[in-house]
Amino acid sequence: MYFSRKITEDTYYVGASDRRLELFENVFPIPKGVSYNSYVITDEKTALLDLMDESVSKQGFENIAGALNGRKLDYVVINHMEPDHCSKLDELILRYPEVKIVGNVKTLKMIGQFYDIDAESRFVTVNEGDTLQLGKHTLTFVNAPMVHWPEVMVTYDTFTKALFSADAFGTFGALGGNIFNDEYDFEYEFLEEARRYYTNIVGKYGMQVQAVLKKASTLDIKYICPLHGPVWRTNIDYIIDKYNTWSLYEPEVDSVMIAYASMYGNTENAVNVLANVLAEKGVKNIKIYDVSKTDVSYVLSDAFKYKRLVFASPTYNGGLYPKMENLLLDLKAHSLKNRKVAVFDNGSWSASAKKHMLEILGTMKVEVVESSLALKSSLKQGDMEALNQLAEEILK
Ligand SMILES: Cc1cc2nc3c(=O)[nH]c(=O)nc-3n(C[C@H](O)[C@H](O)[C@H](O)COP(=O)(O)O)c2cc1C
Ligand SMILES: [Fe+2]
Ligand SMILES: [Fe+2]
Known part of the structure; x- marks a missing residue:
């Protein structure tokens, strides 16, 4: 019929x-x-x-x-x-x-x-x-x-x-x-x-x-x-x-989207602490994505929606965690621009994820803010100053 x-x-x-x-x-x-x-x-x-x-x-x-x-x-x-x-x-x-x-x-x-x-x-x-x-x-x-x-x-x-x-x-x-x-x-x-x-x-x-x-x-x-x-x-x-x-690649929401990768949960922990700090500073509608859990199409969509983006990844065989690499290359392939971006990485012997993230972001028309946050296996009290600084820079 x-x-x-x-x-x-x-x-x-x-x-x-x-x-x-x-x-x-x-x-x-x-x-x-x-x-x-x-x-x-x-x-x-x-x-x-x-x-x-x-x-x-x-x-x-x-x-x-x-x-x-x-x-x-x-x-x-x-x-x-x-x-x-x-x-x-x-x-x-x-x-x-x-x-x-x-x-x-x-x-x-x-x-x-x-x-x-x-x-x-x-x-x-x-x-x-x-x-x-x-x-x-x-x-x-x-x-x-x-x-x-x-x-x-x-x-x-x-x-x-x-x-x-x-x-x-x-x-x-x-x-x-x-x-x-x-x-x-x-x-x-x-x-x-x-x-x-x-x-x-x-x-x-x-x-x-x-x-x-x-x-x-x-x-x-x-x-x-x-x-x-x-x-x-x-x-x-x-x-x-x-x-x-x-x-026009204009954001719709002046808030922070954080996309992270994490195998053992330590990068994830740092992301949660960062989100907490951001919330304490008055940021609303913070969005957090685990790139291994959420399909990249959703994360890309919100990257277009949000004005401020944070990417956090462990080092993986001298490079980037594959799902994070996939996300960043996808954002680049879709010409995402006009965003404020911060990154931090994690590594247990020789961290290089940050370098790789910055390499990809460096080919995009986004503003990458200064951040010295770099985890050695897990977030420690001694990292909190760098984390706070990252929070301030991304909100500037
Ligand atoms: C397959 C594999 C490869 C890794 N390669 C590196 C590496 O090249 N350099 C490094 O510093 N850490 C490397 N790591 C260690 C993780 O990056 C490190 O333990 C990190 O703290 C994990 O963070 P997470 O708890 O958020 O998963 C590797 C781990 C795995 C499982
Ligand atoms: Fe169609
Ligand atoms: Fe079509």
Whole structure:
């Protein structure tokens, strides 16, 4: 049985959610699942805006057919070629043999790479600013390269003022029945996952996101229809504001996030003492992560959220504890900047973790504060002055 919900005139949500998948992109844990959104417009001509992941495609095809209500499909607009959205393009063509594929030159090239189908003969090439008339609805196309792949574009319906925004403004988290932002307590249900989705998936491309936000600011937007997560129809400035903050690498919380590694608990103990000192100094909302326990995607997300970061690691075979190295390299890979950072290390014979942490941080646009705290196996009374100093420096 199909299900779909009307968004606005002639425009239907036909997406579906996966609550079973453990790892999105086989990397990111998604305990709350994920939705793959897809939209149908039924005007004089009919159009499908993006497809879905293979895992939900059976339901997806039923939903598409339900929304089309016996009509043929004239166009499929491919805003994004990633397989979580168009893994079943070949099957779509079998089901709707007359369908024309709408995309840009890069889209066509990628279709050729992913599929053994003749896309060219049914392809409608669109460039930035081009329009496609469906009847009352006119679709215009805006390029959004690297948000999240090079071929990405977004589609704007000038009739309904709906922006089909591809991965932009998306979030992890399944949808059920409710598809609109105002049908949820978004901040409670989705904000953390939206930040984790943005920072991990698109976080590296802040400049490109800024470029899209600039283009979007010239449009009158009533609906944002992303490929994952709720459709925005109220409070649109809220999510645009969040994207602006995230893509500018501006912190949201003036507090301290501490990420540590620890095998025997001594580095952990020092972190707890440090957090205590910070709290005594009036710092609220301190966040502490054990990098061995919490998946790196959550720590990275909070590194984008917090203004002040402390990293603490034992020395491991002359280097960094692997999970800490993984975290720092991940932060670097996502171009995290504009943060105040402090580090301290631990070692029982020849500590070098600090040196390695500073090497990675030295290649990033972050301010590393002076700290002489260096543990020899465990925190001692004699280290307290250095620890207090670190606390003062990170708060300055
Ligand atoms: C596999 C392994 C490799 C280590 N390599 C080093 C090292 O190269 N240099 C060093 O000073 N300590 C090394 N250590 C010791 C730890 O860094 C040290 O005991 C530290 O105090 C542990 O802190 P923790 O209690 O927070 O786990 C190593 C420990 C292990 C298990
Ligand atoms: Fe994507
Ligand atoms: Fe996606």
